[in-house]
Amino acid sequence: xxxxxxxxxxxxxxxxxxxxxxxxxxxxxxxxxxxxxxxxxxxxxxxxxxxxxxxxxxxxxxxxxxxxxxxxxxxxxxxxxxxxxxxxxxxxxxxxxxxxxxxxxxxxxxxxxxxxxxxxxxxxxxxxxxxxxxxxxxxxxxxxxxxxxxxxxxxxxxxxxxxxxxxxxxxxxxxxxxxxxxxxxxxxxxxxxxxxxxxxxxxxxxxxxxxxxxxxxxxxxxxxxxxxxxxxxxxxxxxxxxxxxxxxxxxxxxxxxxxxxxxxxxxxxxxxxxxxxxxxxxxxxxxxxxxxxxxxxxxxxxxxxxxxxxxxxxxxxxxxxxxxxxxxxxxxxxxxxxxxxxxxxxxxxxxxxxxxxxxxxxxxxxxxxxxxxxxxxxxxxxxxxxxxxxxxxxxxxxxxxxxxxxxxxxxxxx
Numbered sequence: 001x002x003x004x005x006x007x008x009x010x011x012x013x014x015x016x017x018x019x020x021x022x023x024x025x026x027x028x029x030x031x032x033x034x035x036x037x038x039x040x041x042x043x044x045x046x047x048x049x050x051x052x053x054x055x056x057x058x059x060x061x062x063x064x065x066x067x068x069x070x071x072x073x074x075x076x077x078x079x080x081x082x083x084x085x086x087x088x089x090x091x092x093x094x095x096x097x098x099x100x101x102x103x104x105x106x107x108x109x110x111x112x113x114x115x116x117x118x119x120x121x122x123x124x125x126x127x128x129x130x131x132x133x134x135x136x137x138x139x140x141x142x143x144x145x146x147x148x149x150x151x152x153x154x155x156x157x158x159x160x161x162x163x164x165x166x167x168x169x170x171x172x173x174x175x176x177x178x179x180x181x182x183x184x185x186x187x188x189x190x191x192x193x194x195x196x197x198x199x200x201x202x203x204x205x206x207x208x209x210x211x212x213x214x215x216x217x218x219x220x221x222x223x224x225x226x227x228x229x230x231x232x233x234x235x236x237x238x239x240x241x242x243x244x245x246x247x248x249x250x251x252x253x254x255x256x257x258x259x260x261x262x263x264x265x266x267x268x269x270x271x272x273x274x275x276x277x278x279x280x281x282x283x284x285x286x287x288x289x290x291x292x293x294x295x296x297x298x299x300x301x302x303x304x305x306x307x308x309x310x311x312x313x314x315x316x317x318x319x320x321x322x323x324x325x326x327x328x329x330x331x332x333x334x335x336x337x338x339x340x341x342x343x344x345x346x347x348x349x350x351x352x353x354x355x356x357x358x359x360x361x362x363x364x365x366x367x368x369x370x371x372x373x374x375x376x377x378x379x380x381x382x383x384x385x386x387x388x389x390x391x392x393x394x395x396x397x398x399x400x401x402x403x404x405x406x407x408x409x410x411x412x413x414x
Contacts, residue, residue, distance in 0.1 A: 013027060013028070013031070013036065013368065013371070014027070014028060014029070014030065014031055014368070014371065014372055015027040015028070015029070015371040015372070016029055016030075016371070016372050016373065017370060017371055017372065017373055018370075018371065026040060027371070033045045035387070035388065035390060035392070036390075037388075037389075037390060043388075046387065046388065051084050052080075052084055052086075054073060056073055056074040056095065057071055057072070057073050058071075058072050058073075058095070058097060058098075059071065059072040059097050059098035059100075060080070061098070061100045061109075063100070063102050063105075063107045063118075064102065064331070065102050065104070065105045066102065066105045066107060066118075066120065068107065068118075069081075070089070070100065070107070070109070071086070072092065072095070072098055073086070074095045075091065075092040075093065075094055075095045076088060076090075076091060076092060077089045077090040077091075077092055077098070077109070077116070077125065089118065089124075089125040090116050090125035092111065092113075092114045093111070093113040093114045094111060094112065094113050094114065096111040096112045096113065096114075096242075097111060097242070097325065098110065098111050098114075099111070099241075099242060099243045099244045099286075099325075100244065101244045101245050101246045101251075101288075102246070103246040104120060105120030106118070106119055106120045108128065108244055108246070108251060108267070109244065110128075110240045110241050110242070110243070110244040110253050111240060111242070112240060112241070112242055112255060113240055114240055115127065115128040115129070115237075115238060115239070115240035115241075115244075115253065116128055117267075119161075126161075127237075128237065128238050128251070128267065128268050129165070129236075129237025129238050129268045129269070130157050130158075130159045130163050130164060130165030130166075130237065130268055130269075131157065131165055131166075131237055132156075132157070132165055132166040132167065132168060132236065133155050133156070133157055133165075133168050133186075133187055133194070134187050135185055135186065135187040136168050136169060136171065137155065137168075137171070137183040137184055137185050137186050138171075138183075138184045138185055139153060139171050139172075139173040139181055139182070139183060139184070140173075140181075140182045140184060141173065141175055141179055141180070141181070141182075142179055142180035142181065142182040142220045142222075143179055143180050143222070144178075144179045144180020144181070144220065144221070144222030144223070145178075145180075145222055145223055145224075146175060146178050146179055146180060146181065146201070146221070146222065146223070146224060147178050147201045147224070148175055148176055148177055148178040148201060149174075149175060149178075149200075149201025149202040150172060150173070150174045150175075150201065150202050151172070151173055151174075151175060151181060151198050151199055151201060152170050152171070152172050152198065152199045152203075152204070152206070153170070153171045153172075153173070153181060153183070153196065153197070153198050153199075153221075154167040154168050154169075154170055154171070154197045154206060154230060154233060155167065155168045155183070155186075155194055155195070155196055155197070156168075156194070156195045156197070156230065156232055157189070157192055157193075157194065157195075157214070158192060158193040158194070158195055158211065159191075159192050160191045160192060163268055164195065164232050165232060165235075165237065165268075165269070166232050166233070166234065166235040166236050166237075166269070167197070167230055167232060167233040167234070167235075175201075180220050180221055180222040181198070181220065181221045182218060182219070182220040182221075183196070183218065183219050183220075183221070184217075184218050185217060185218070186214070186216060186217050186218065186219060187214065188214060188215055188216075188217060189214040190214070190215055191214075192213075192214040193211050193212060193213050193214055194211070194212045194213075194214055194219075195208055195209075195210075195211050195230075196208075196209045196210050196211075196212065196219075196221060196225075197209060197225065197227075197230045198221060198224075198225045199225075200224070205229070206225075206229060206230045206233070207225035207226060207227050207228070207229070208225060208227025208228050208229070208230065209221060209223070209224075209225030209226075209227060210223075210225075232269060234271065234272075234273065235263065235269045235270065235271055235272075236269070236270055236271075236272050237268060237269065237270070238251055238253065238260070238262050238267060238268055238269065238270045239253060239255070239260050239270060240253060240255070241253030241254045241255040241260060242254060242255050242256075242283070243283065243285060243286040243325075244286070245286045245287055245288045245293060246267075246288060247288040247292070247293060247307060248307035248308075249264050249265045249267075250262045250263070250264060250265075250267065250309065251267035251268075252286060252288075252293065252309075254283040254286045254295070255283075256282055256283070257278060257279040257280065257281060257282050257283060257297070258276050258277070258278055258279070258283075259276060259277040259278075259279065259283065259286065259293075259295065260275060260276045261275050261276070261277070261309040262275070263275070274310075275309075277304075277309065277312070279295070279297050280297070280298075280299070281297035281298030281299050282297060282298055283295060283296065283297050284296035284297060284298075284321070284322050284323070284324040284325070284326075284327075285322055285324070285325060285326060285327030285349060286327070287327040287328065287329050287347040287349075287358075288329070288347075289329075289344065289345060289346065289347060289358065289359065289360050290344050290345070290360050291305065291306070291307065291360050291361060292304050292305045292306060292307075292312075292360075292361075292362065293312075294317075294327065294347045294349070294358045296321065296322035296324075296327065296349065298321065299316065299319075299321075300316050300317075300318050300319045300320060300321060300322075301316070301317055301318040301320070301321075301322055301349065301351070301356070301358070301364075302314055302315065302316055302317065303315055303317045303358065303361075303362030305361070305362055315362060317358065317362050317364050318351060318356055318364055318366075320351035320352045320353045320356070321351060321352050321376060322349045322350065322351050322356075323349070323350040323351065323352075323374060323378045323379065323380045323395065323397060324378065324379040324380070325379055325380060325381055326349045326350040326380045326381065326382045326395050326397075327347055327348070327349040327382065328347070328348055328349070328382040328383065328384060328393075329345050329346070329347055329348075330345060330346050330347070330348050330384045330393075331345050332344050332345055332346075334384065334391050335357065339365060339367075340357050340359065340365055341359075342359040342360060342363075344359075344360055346358060346359050348382060348384070348393055349382065350374060350380060350382060350395045350397075351366075351374065352373065352374045352375075352376055353366060353368070353369070353370070353372065353373065353374070354366060354367060354368030354369070354371060354372040354374065355367040355368060355393060378397045378398060379397065379398045380395040380396055380397035380398065381395065381396060382394070382395040383395075
């Protein structure tokens with residue numbers, strides 16, 4: 001039997017909503033285990049082969065810029081090598097699903113309780129964020145050249161990549177006779193350093209003082225600080241989330257109904273007082289284009305226009321709810337220009353009315369308008385695939401009645 005069977009061309013894909021007499025030429029009610037080729041013909045879908053066994057693999061992802069495949073096994077993140085062997089990268093706090101993003105070869109991932117990254121210039125994974133020093137040192141007077149007066153002191157970590165974290169709470173000491181300040185009970189972190197910031201006598205502005213290797217439990221400051229301000233005071237490590245994205249020098253994560261954003265060009269730091277945007281519904285995906293973010297929630301899909309989160313303009317671009325976790329970024333040039341006229345990467349998600357493409361500026365295109373109805377409440381993962389010379393968008397979902405949705409980009413979108 002031939003694997004290819006002629007059908008009225010071009011094949012128009014699935015239409016499960018139109019009346020039988022109103023079906024487009026070449027449309028079908030269902031297309032199970034078949035592919036639609038460039039010429040509009042149906043062919044039997046290629047089979048599958050088990051290449052890596054295990055019941056707890058999840059969250060597979062390909063880093064295009066870095067050329068790396070990542071996969072989680074339980075609460076362990078692994079690199080999937082070309083020979084399908086695996087290399088441990090990082091311990092995770094749970095087996096929750098991961099979300100990934102990539103910028104300039106740096107790969108970031110997050111789950112509800114874990115956030116980490118794989119630097120472009122390193123083979124080892126790291127946590128995102130430099131913590132506030134876990135011990136607050138006590139202050140005592142010592143000998144030195146400080147003038148008489150009250151001094152305020154704060155402390156930050158500097159990690160082995162020279163990234164600075166947030167500051168400890170303010171400690172105050174009075175030196176009526178002048179002298180020095182001993183910091184007692186410092187935490188020890190070999191390979192890291194402390195930056196010590198102190199005010200002028202009876203002053204309020206912090207100045208950077210000495211930089212000290214984090215190997216001494218006690219250290220004495222004897223000279224006035226002459227350095228710059230502490231611009232990480234009141235900042236915390238970037239919080240984890242269910243979703244993650246990169247836009248214009250900032251990292252974004254989302255959990256429940258809150259979108260968090262990092263400081264500009266400091267993806268490891270977040271301002272807990274101001275660095276978030278609250279949504280009224282639970283967020284279902286977050287993906288970036290060049291000039292904004294697409295975000296799904298219980299009301300539909302929103303576009304946050306701009307690159308400065310303090311000045312975002314928010315508009316509803318689709319009233320159809322997105323399948324949770326179905327958003328994916330697709331590089332430029334993979335969709336026909338007459339259908340998706342975008343020279344830049346786009347975002348694709350599966351909604352309750354089929355696939356939608358989001359372009360720069362919040363412009364959207366429904367690929368299956370009024371032709372399919374996807375059940376609400378699904379969770380899925382979308383992949384952009386090259387198979388048998390075809391480009392396909394496929395979304396496996398957690399449904400017992402429907403295993404996956406998909407569209408063949410080269411043939412179904414014309």
